[in-house]
Amino acid sequence: HWYLMALGVAPGRQGRGIGARLLSPILRRASDEGLPCYLETQTERNVTFYGKLGFEVLLEEREPVGGLPLWFMARQPVRAE
Template sequence: MTSKIIHLDKTRIYEATETLVAAFRKDPITGYILSHTNSKKDEISRNLWSATLRYAQPYNHIYTTPENKGVAAWIPPSEYPLNFLQILRAGFYKIPFLLGFAGLKNFLSLFTLFDKYHAQDMHQRHWYLFALGVSEAYQGQGIGRLLIQPILKSADEEGLSCYLETSTERAVSFYQKHGFKILRTEEKPVKFWTMKREPNN
């Protein structure tokens, strides 16, 4: 599968957001966060992904294709830990109002755990895969591999590790094929894995 990989321009955040909403519609983490919401699930997911992309976009390490087949958003080593004020400014200030108390509790419990494990396991400078999603119609065609290659190559050249969280066995298998190894497997509050890739020098 050949496809051109480009940096995501801020004028295309809406299209990239829609790609991620569709890619993660059946994801266990999405289901957990939205489990107390009976309606407007896509609207809430859209706000979450838009804020995610708006947070990452200034660092200029979001990759996509001209046809929006998929999106990979990375946080560079110099920008971790995440900046709480920037997170709010990117659009996450809306989330409590959209999720309600129960949904917000789920959201905070999960991402507080993500942040805790991330800080415990990654003391060295590293690249953080903030999001990777491929449109359902293009899954299994090598798009995900192409989207992460620019940073994997850069990490190898710089001698830096990469880190991510994921929530499906299929994704775990995908990342393992690209050099990631499981650090943790957690069952609560929803099953997820944390993974790390050492530089391939």
């Protein structure tokens, strides 16, 4: 599997497709290799962003200290047609 650790786009540049373009070659390679991708996010807005890229929420929890939300997400490989 692939674990996606960090992705960031400057706030003033968000919403322009930059994040999706950064992830595209990684997701394509993972799919070509037949491997799923996993990630976590603490930002609800990112859940929607990653969902548009084919990720699904596996688990939503709250951190024990501070109670911040944490979403665990996965994307299965996509077969090219």
